[in-house]
Amino acid sequence: MKPYVICHMVSSLDGGLHPSRWTGSPDGKLGDWSALYQSCHERLEGDAWMVGRVTMAELSKGSPHPPHEHGKMERPFHFANRKAANFAIAVDTSGKLHFTGNEIDGDHIVVLLGSDVADSHLAELAGDGISYIVSAQAxxxxxxxxxxxxxxxxxxxxxxEGGAGINGSFLAAGLVDEISLIIAPVLDGRAASQSIVEYGEAGLAGKVQLSLKSCEPLAHGAIYLRYAVAPS
Known part of the structure; x- marks a missing residue:
């Protein structure tokens, strides 16, 4: 069995993901979009949240600090805390993330890694009290x-909860059950504006289909959409 997976995002009307680059709104300001996002995050009642490497790098803030000595590390997984109330999960295929602690906002960190990750990096994570899972494949x-x-x-x-690349990979693999999207009444306007989902040149045509579950107006002129996701 796998968890029920909800892709939860907030974007501008034209799909931009970075509020610091959005236009202003007479109905709300920069901090309002983050507050609405967090409010809906809590309503979804997840046991865990997951992001890709780039998004987690903005939160982890660490620098490399592998131990001077270490033995052969546990594979395929090591769990420093199985009883946490909530988990913060990062997909970091190559082992590039470094942390300053084993929690983010009180949620225990779990890192998902590819098979090529070095034992020195696993030793760093374990030494920090961080859990990890190592794939059998790169x-x-x-x-x-x-x-x-x-x-x-x-x-x-x-x-x-993003970024676009990991969202696209999960959708293409048929692993997303629902999309939860807050649309703020703002614009990004950049030609290369990143969307909430990206899956290379092939895109997702023919892979998934969406069915509207609910549409709800939120504060500050935002709209909250929820869609069920099924294979196409």
């Missing part, structure tokens, strides 16, 4: 990783 099998999270940590409901 590119992690996301389905197997989700099943491991459910089986080993009891995660039943997971919020997938």
């Amino acid at each position: 590119q992690p099998d996301l389905s197997v990783m989700l099943e491991t999270l459910e089986r080993e940590l009891g995660i039943k409901r997971l919020l997938l």
Whole structure:
């Protein structure tokens, strides 16, 4: 079994993901979009939230600090805390993330890694009290990783929260059950504006179909959309 996966995002009307680059709104300001996002995040009642490497790098703030000595590290997984109330999960295929602690906002950190990750990096994570799962392949099998999270940590409901690349990979693999999207009444306007989902040149045509579950007006002129996701 895998967790029920909800892709939860906030964007401008034209799909921009970075509020600092958005136009202003007479109905709200920069901090309002973050507050609305967090409010809906809490309403979704996830056991865990997951982001990709680039997004987690903005939160982790660490620098490399591998131990001088270490033995052979545990694979395929090491769990420093199986009983956490909530989990913060990062997909970091190559082992480039470094942390200053084992929690983010009180949520225990779990890192999902590819098979090529060095034991020195695993030793760094374990020394920091961080949990990890190492894939059998260089590119992690996301389905197997989700099943491991459910089986080993009891995660039943997971919020997938970007960036666009990891959202696209999960959708293409048929691993997303629902999309939760807040649209703020603002514009980004850049020609290269990143969307909430990206899946290379092939895109997602023919892979998924969406069915509207609900449409709700929020404060400050925002709209909250929820869609069920099914294979196409």
